Amino acid sequence: MPVKYIVFSLSLFVSICGVAQKKESSKEATQIKAKEQFKNISLVKDSIYVLKNRGGNIGLSIGKDGIYMIDSQFENISEENLEAIRLLSDKPIRLLVNTHHHGDHTGGNDAFKMTGAMVIAHDNVTNRLQRSKKQQAGSKRNEQLEAAREKIREKVSKAELEADPKKYERMAEEAAGDLTSYMEDVANVPTITFEKALEFNFNEKIDLIHVQRAHTDGDVIVHFTESNVIHTGDVFFAGRYPYIDLNSRGSVDGAITALGVIANLADEQTLIIPGHGDISTKQDVKASLGMLRYLRDTVAFEMAKKKRSKEEIMAMRSITSKYDQQGFGDGFITTEKMLETLYLDYLQKHNITEDSMD
Known part of the structure; x- marks a missing residue:
């Protein structure tokens, strides 16, 4: 075999090994992080758990129907969160509810949808996530449009540009492409949405209740009726001042009403998973x-x-x-x-x- 082919084969082999080692190293790092994350999973009651990491508290219900999940935290930690959940149970994650649209609660949607989970949220969550995607796409297209204009200015004389500016603007627009080509995968957008409330059985009877204009305009409270557990999303921050996102049509009056809804749903034995913070009680909400x-x-x-x-x-x-x-x-x-x-x-x-x- 000629020397040059031997060198090429060795280079290719080393390259493939390098990629494989990187993937293996990345996988090992994820597993290590997952084991650390597993320590952050706590039993709330019966078969309901809470997983704490960066971002909002993830709720988990594990039972005969599979895993029901509440919120998905950030995209960049979704892999370690998934592996941590796998250490708890190998049942499939079938349903994922978003309590609102913020990235520390929806960022991991894509990763969990890839495992087969169906994402449920209020109508306004989908609207806001889609709007955000469109804004990001618009910014990227504007960058490419300006780059196309700059290239045209470099190649075409000033006199030509001034003679037919519309022609060269059309050329720049064509070079930049259509807005839809900049739209990223919308996998983080919910599959099922609702307006006011949703009731279904998954491991037990679960009520999803929309509270208007509280933390945002798309907040959902999750009530596990048989286990007597409530996940509040960011409507309730345990022992802390609440974040009321006025730019997302949240309001103080709405936040007060929402806390009242939670207090009315709860009794003295109810365990409450806040959007952020430790497991709480009705008295904490009050x-x-x-x-x-x-x-x-x-x-x-x-x-x-x-x-x-x-x-x-x-x-x-x-x-x-x-x-x-x-x-x-x-x-x-x-x-x-x-x-x-x-x-x-x-x-x-x-x-x-x-x-x-x-």
């Missing part, structure tokens, strides 16, 4: 409900009667001190951010522009 009600009403009074500015509201630590001492401001939403949200929510509720408050 404490958050009382806190949010008090802060909303106090800020509303200060703004309506005393015409407080944004800076003044955000500096009013006297009204939050009781909750700050309990650690409510130690989470993702700080005390300052909570007060700012209350201020902005008041403006939105009363159709007041921020400029008019100056």
